[in-house]
Amino acid sequence: MYGNDFGARAETSSDEPRSFLDLLAGDDRVEPRDEMPDAYRRTLVRQIAQHAHSEIIGMQPEGNWISRAPSLRRKAILMAKVQDEAGHGLYLYAAAETLGVDRADLLDQLHNGRQKYSSIFNYPTLTWADVGAIGWLVDGAAIVNQVPLCRCSYGPYARAMVRVCKEESFHQRQGFEILHTLSHGTPAQRAMAQDAVDRYWWPSLMMFGPPDDDSPNSAQSMAWGIKRFSNDDLRQRFVDMTVPQAEALGLTLPDPEIRWNEERGHYDFGEVDFTELFEVIQGNGPCNAQRMSHRVRAHEDGAWVREAASAYAQKQAEKQLARTEGAA
């Protein structure tokens, strides 16, 4: 899961190697050993790291329901789903490492607040239906954002996204299925489903980032082939995809302005109020502090384990060396 980022200073580059420009012009992939501008590298590190951080912070809101999943089948699916998010984090940190950074450093930057994660995860999962709404809407929005990244100019990121997108598509279907079961269940289950959709709809639209005329990074990212479509185009695509699905679920979306526009060939929808989103990004969302303290605590509680693993590996390496020298 991932949303477009906000507010970071736009990077531009004036000194771009010929070989790099040729790769972009031919719509080829830039690989780790290819020459690339520093600003391109920094932009990718920032974006991939934020994406990886989003995956691992995103484990928390859904992980919140593993112990309480209402059937064993749902529990198994949810455990597998949250496990997938950890797996996505792993591929993405590995993709970032091809750019010459280190996973441990990126995690430090997440923990000290210098790097961000997607703001959607600062909303709480209050009921079981929220697990469905996250799968359907949040993973749905993530897919719309991420499918174009499968054609991103940077090879390792593009390849990681191919695998991530396949799994996200499964996640979205399981979310839809949870909500479908609830909306066709008891009145209480139906109300639970509607309430979750009411709470997650607008934050999901915000995942596409600020409007195009207020998106500082977009132009450069598009020129570099990192970004393929504008925030507003992607948001529209998501709305067009989701409105018929809501009808199939028998649930309403909390926006009275949604209607089909024959002329545009798209659904019209109400204006997104970004005031709340900026508050959440500033750290004032419902769960910002909780998500960070959970993550930092897991990291700190695990320090002795990681230290032991390296100490053990070093001892083994020394023993191996002693054996080799002894044999020589």
Place this chain on the structure above:
Amino acid sequence: MTTLADAGLFTYVLGLADDALVSAQRMGWWISRAPQLEEDVALANIGLDQLGQARTLLAYAGQVEGAGRSEDDLAYLRDEREFRNVWLVERAQTDFGVAMARLLVFSAWQRELYAALASSSDATLAGVAGKAVKEVAYHLDHASHWVVRLGDGTEESHARMQAALDAEWPYVAELFEPVDAALVAEGVAVDPVALKPAVLTVVEEVVAEATLTVPQVAPAVGGGRRGLHTEEMGYLLAEMQHLARSHPGAAW
């Protein structure tokens, strides 16, 4: 109509199912809290295997009972006194050393159990065990590696791993409590008593390689197989069951 023999089999299968279910419930806690990302993935995998074993066994228990109870009815609608799992698996495990000490013992026991149960005269149990034995062999391998790394890692990890083993050891004995003798005689159930030497040998080898010592502690009283649990079990079930119980008759 449940016969006396069926009642014995029902209880036996429930014991195995509840061990796996409660263990999976505790393992799920670790997902998003592991010391490193690879371990979130691994512990989720292990929990999923255990949950899968629990589901098959619970479904079978329901079938043996013949009262129309599903895996979910048995998992969500039984009260604490009807759960048959051992104490080893039900207590909180929020320390990684404790989690690995427990998994070492539990998976070593499960591996011997399932290996023997794979030739049970009960075809269903034999089938479940034949599949599960491969899964738990991986769990044992995983736990063994961690116990060795932590035991033979740093001074701190050595002390913490030893403390974890000491804390889990009183609960080992309950795994070997006898079960229904008639089921054992018929070749349906495996006699836990017979598993003890092999399980302890495996565990003790790992403990020795980890430069740790086998704890010399008295066994806890136990009682899980008779439906008597620790105080922690009530909270585990309250959390696991509350949503399903709050919506009687609902499908999810």
